[in-house]
Amino acid sequence: MTTTQLDYSVGIGKEETYGTAVTPTRFFESEAEMKYDVQKSQSKMFRPGKRVNRLNRNVLSKIEVSGDQTIEPSTKGLGFLLEAALGVVTNNVIASTSPEVYQQVHTLTKADHLDSYTIQEVLPLLGAGAGQPHTFTGCMANSIDISGKTGDPLEFKVSWLGRDMVTDIAAAATSYPADDDLFTFVHGSIGYDGTLTAPTTTALASLSGDPASNISDFSVSVANNLDTEGYNAGGSGKRSRPNVLGKAGVTGKVTAEYTDNELRDAYINQTPLPLVLTFEHERVLSAAPSNTVAVLQIVIPAILLKGEVPTSNGGSPITQSIDFEVFDNGAAAEPIWIVYRTLDTTP
Template identity: 45%
Template sequence: MTTQLDSSIGLKKETTYGTGVTPDHFPEFLSESLEAKLDIKQGQGFRVGSRVGRVERRVLGKQWAEGDIEIEMAARGCGIFLEALLGASVSTALTAPAYQQNFTLATSDPLNSYTIQKGIPLLGGGAAQAHTFWGAVCTKGELSSSQGDVVKLKTSWNAKQVDTATAYAAPSYVASNEVFFFSEGAITIGGTPTAPTATALASGGTSVGDVVDFSLSIDSKLDTNGFTYGGGGRQSRRPVVGGMADIKGKMTVEFDSTTMRDAYLNQTSLAVVLTFTSATSIATGIFNTLQVYIPAIRTNGDLPNATNGVVKQSIDFDVLDNGSGASPVTVCLRTLDTAV
């Protein structure tokens, strides 16, 4: 027997685009909006004695699937989402049993495709009904940390098709999988931080204590219009890079210094390192950690304005290539997961 709360999401990387595999990663998710998209055309030709479109002239032009998945960033099981969003990953053993996973922006096509399955129980305690999405590619995502809240990741997906005949894969979950919190966070803005390596986190930079919230969005600008003759109305060509990736962020900063104001007015490049460190030790001297390293941002405003209370600045910024050859964004996870 089930309740309506017994919904699940499972996913696994595909070997061949659009060829389904059995999901083996099951996140504890917050929401999802995965759905089939049908581009239906209705013939409009005139016919004596008829005032409405005819059944035999209704056709299915194109079909695909798309939607979002939002999760809480946890110590384990989230690497698959970061790899799907950024495109490249490396897992390196630290002191046993800990690993460091580094995720960087891919510089070659194509991005990975995944089989995603959602299970939705029938009302009244019925069995979960499987809706399986083949050829799912992550097109964009946003990592966010709000004051006093859990760190969250929302990803958007484009899939080749949805299938309802594939058997339901019962979920299995990682035990003691804690989430990352705002209270575990620390941020540096400016200075000259040392970039992360395969076995070391980013370090250094100028510590600040005036940031209230932070978000980072990545839009890979994929071309998802791969509908060609012979594809039966489905995407026969997988999504590929269709333009420059758009990486942006936003943070709210209390006005206790002129650093952000002057960086905006002078268009100064700033390095940003945001690190969430859990109190849970997973090996000697190693803790569950989530870190975002950005070598160069340029801010888009704003100047502080007078208000009846604490003056805050809403800082939008662009993530740019600093010409060093380094990824414009690197996300690091220190985890018990041996691989993504």
């Protein structure tokens, strides 16, 4: 088959054994951006008559695999990546829905290790035939970023750390979910006022206060802060074990028009706020019992704002660009939940 430079694919499969390649089972509309870095060491010793580094004194130090994968989250398939990044998921049918609608509730794992994955990128040669597969093994999700802004689809980025790349595995046949629709900022509701009711296995979270009407963009990042060691004897320059979890960091940012003093005062007084971002797609997954729709919801019990106080904006509407950090408040069962309603039977 003749290809163009647009004909690349990204497929992912969950590994049974760290670093052992598997056939990809899920395919995402994404750019191919994995990197394979061969790091070398050069001898520091000298030899008479040799003024240039000697080839046989330039030796392998280690191999690093990393890369980002950015997708636009849709009503199918996202749970696979959420599980890879957070590590724990419950998956339950919402009662009486027909066809069955599943609610996935994703939370941060408290135990090593995250699952590892094989990522296969198939890239087209310029002016040539079939795509060329690059298969990356031992890939673990170091972080995710979820963001959105007025007028655009949401974005979901996974940053991977991997073990190795091979080029002799045939390209897997691609397949993509049918009837998957994009979540956009238009589908969103953002709230930070009132008392939080946490999600259950089948119910969404809620806030007692009204949703905000002044947020124009947002981002939420979850960093697993995986270690980058494990280059032990016998590994041939590759990691000999899975990456281990570090202290998780959950941060974010919102841009808010200056319509009231709630965010200003919460920053000045360092008052913790809940944060609930809910994106309800108009696609009806099940007409029974009550037009259940696809949902992506991010639920955070406690954030502290890092600024800023409002300043003038040259006569244009005043906005606040506000960074925040997520904390474990000791009362909520989790510091963050990500809830996903979908027709997918499994994450």
